[in-house]
Amino acid sequence: MNAWEAVLLGLVQGLTEFLPISSSAHLRIVGELMGSDPGAAFTAITQIGTETAVLLYFRRDIARICAAWWRSLRGDHGTDWRSRTGRGDHDAAMAWYIALGSVPIVVLGLLFQESIENTFRNLYLTALMLAAFALILGWADRIGAKRRTLRELTPGQAVAFGFAQALALVPGVSRSGGTITAGLLMGFTREAAARYSFLLAIPAVLGSGFYQLVKSAGEPEPGAPGAGATLIATLVAFVVGYFVIIAFLKIVSTFSYTPFVVYRLGLAALVVLLLLVGVLEPGGTTATTP
Numbered sequence: 001m002n003a004w005e006a007v008l009l010g011l012v013q014g015l016t017e018f019l020p021i022s023s024s025a026h027l028r029i030v031g032e033l034m035g036s037d038p039g040a041a042f043t044a045i046t047q048i049g050t051e052t053a054v055l056l057y058f059r060r061d062i063a064r065i066c067a068a069w070w071r072s073l074r075g076d077h078g079t080d081w082r083s084r085t086g087r088g089d090h091d092a093a094m095a096w097y098i099a100l101g102s103v104p105i106v107v108l109g110l111l112f113q114e115s116i117e118n119t120f121r122n123l124y125l126t127a128l129m130l131a132a133f134a135l136i137l138g139w140a141d142r143i144g145a146k147r148r149t150l151r152e153l154t155p156g157q158a159v160a161f162g163f164a165q166a167l168a169l170v171p172g173v174s175r176s177g178g179t180i181t182a183g184l185l186m187g188f189t190r191e192a193a194a195r196y197s198f199l200l201a202i203p204a205v206l207g208s209g210f211y212q213l214v215k216s217a218g219e220p221e222p223g224a225p226g227a228g229a230t231l232i233a234t235l236v237a238f239v240v241g242y243f244v245i246i247a248f249l250k251i252v253s254t255f256s257y258t259p260f261v262v263y264r265l266g267l268a269a270l271v272v273l274l275l276l277v278g279v280l281e282p283g284g285t286t287a288t289t290p
Helices: 003-016 023-034 040-057 059-074 090-111 113-117 123-143 155-169 175-185 190-218 227-252 258-276
Strands: none
Touching: 003 023, 003 040, 003 227, 023 040, 023 123, 023 258, 040 059, 040 113, 040 190, 040 227, 059 090, 059 190, 090 113, 090 155, 090 190, 123 175, 123 258, 155 175, 155 190, 175 190, 190 227
C-alpha cells in the first residue's frame, strides 16, 4: 500500500466511522477495489484515529464522567448504596453504564475472533448486513418514540446497547447504526442515541485497536499494509473523523435517518452487482494453517 492509498482508506474510515453506514464495510469494499482486503487488523488500528477524535470532541464530558466515577469509587458521595454505585449521580452512572455496555463486544469479540478476521469479511455477507440493517434502522427511526434522554438510561438498556454494538463485529452492520437503532427502539431521541453511541464505542474500539497494534507488531498479517501506511491512514481518519462528528450531531438533531437507509440499500445492491460481474471477489474464507 502506498501513501496515496493509505490517505484514501484513512479518508474512508474518517468519513464513515460515525455514520450508520459501516466503516468496516467501506474499508473492506474500497480495499478490495484497490486490489486486496486491508484486513481486520488495519481496520481496527485506523479506528484508533477516529476514536481519538471522539476523545477530543467529548473531552469535557469524558473528564466529568471519569471524575464522577472516581468519586463514586472513593465513596465521596457518602455511604448510601445508590451513591456508591453511581445511581445518585448521572455522570458516575454513565461511566458504569459504558463499562457494562462494553462487556458484550469484548466477550463476543474474543469468542469469534477467527470468524471476525476471516469468515465475517465475505462481501456477500457484508451486502446482506448493509441491506438488512438499513431496513431495521429505517423501521426504528419511524416507530421510535424519541422522547428519552440519557438521564433515563437503565442498566438493562446499557446492556441492550452493548449487544447492539457487538453486532458491528460483522462488517456491514455499523457500530453507530446498531447502537442508534437500539436506542431508537428503546425510545431515546436521535441525538441521545448518537451521543451514547460515541461514548460506548471508546473502550471497545480503543481496546481492539491497541490489541491489534500490539499483535501486528509481533505477528504481522501476510500482505497487511505496512506501519507507515497504517499510520498515515490513522492520522487522516482522526482529522476527518473530528469534523464528521460535528456535522453528524447537527444532522441527527434535525433530520431523519432516511438518507442513510437509502444509501445503505444502494451500496448493498452495488456490491452484489460488482460481485456478480467479477469486479469484486467475495473473500472471507476461513484461514487455514499450513
